[in-house]
């Protein structure tokens with residue numbers, strides 16, 4: 586191990602012997618008491634030295650081997666240390682691709698904040714490279730979202746859509762003006778390739794994998810059609826439900842941006858749960874949906890470019906949080922923001938007893954067990970759980986969360 590104090594956290598001394606790592610309440614931590622020698626020693630924990638060399642340097646600073654080991658173990662236990670050489674074989678392979686790693690350095694630093702074990706962040710980043718995600722819809726939201734996922738290191742992003750690129754599909758980061766009248770799908774895949782750090786996968790591989798629905802770690806449904814955004818069609822989602830494929834909805838309808846729900850089939854509320862819940866609250870909901878779906882498609886619907894970009898970014902962030910093994914707040918919920926106020930609010934989407942997806946049984950079972958401490962959101966499957974990010978480290982004495 587080559588210990589490195591996580592560079593993503595800014596360091597500051599709260600007093601002579603208490604050091605605070607990080608600035609924001611979400612991830613800041615204070616450690617103390619720490620003597621002056623140990624404080625100076627922190628500067629040596631930059632990933633360039635292994636433990637034997639660190640002990641040697643420690644002795645020169647009047648720190649015993651035991652003190653050095655205890656300091657390193659304490660910081661590691663508090664989730665403050667990374668390992669410049671850790672993360673396993675996939676991480677090692679990524680380290681050798683220096684150009685790719687340089688592009689992803691801020692993402693790696695960010696992952697170091699949400700993982701605790703030394704080397705976990707790079708392991709997760711490397712794991713992204715092996716993931717396959719499909720984005721359905723290559724409009725202002727879908728094409729940008731797909732590019733963001735590719736740019737963040739997701740190895741294979743397959744975009745599906747029909748038709749040709751129209752002038753109003755063009756968006757910064759998405760379909761380019763050079764692609765006018767090209768097939769949307771082709772143009773979106775080109776945008777994904779441009780965004781991806783490193784060499785893109787061969788198309789033949791992408792196509793072969795895309796043919797197998799169940800092989801996607803996540804499918805993102807980002808329709809260009811506003812009715813499909815507002816009222817996701819349960820019938821369209823049936824193959825995804827049958828294959829157990831997690832999927833996330835995102836889009837813009839009129840002046841409202843929507844992200845969610847994230848559906849983990851059988852565990853969290855699905856499009857049919859959403860439909861039934863709305864019909865409960867408004868008996869004429871099915872009648873309205875039928876009219877909207879049957880209506881003539883408008884040539885160009887409302888879609889504010891900035892709102893679409895925000896939706897693409899937020900949806901991509903939720904998608905990455907899920908793919909990295911987290912439980913984002915978009916399960917059993919839809920995040921919505923409307924122009925011009927743009928305050929994001931979360932609307933719950935509850936598993937419905939009349940839906941056959943099984944989420945309601947899951948939630949009921951979880952509520953009746955474990956004294957009700959398990960919540961539906963915790964049922965989210967963690968595709969990257971093997972990386973050990975769930976291991977909560979034992980905090981050494983004198984370490985606690987900062988109240989900042």
Ligand SMILES: [Zn+2]
Pocket residue numbers: 854855856857858859936937940941942943944
């Ligand atoms: Zn359902």
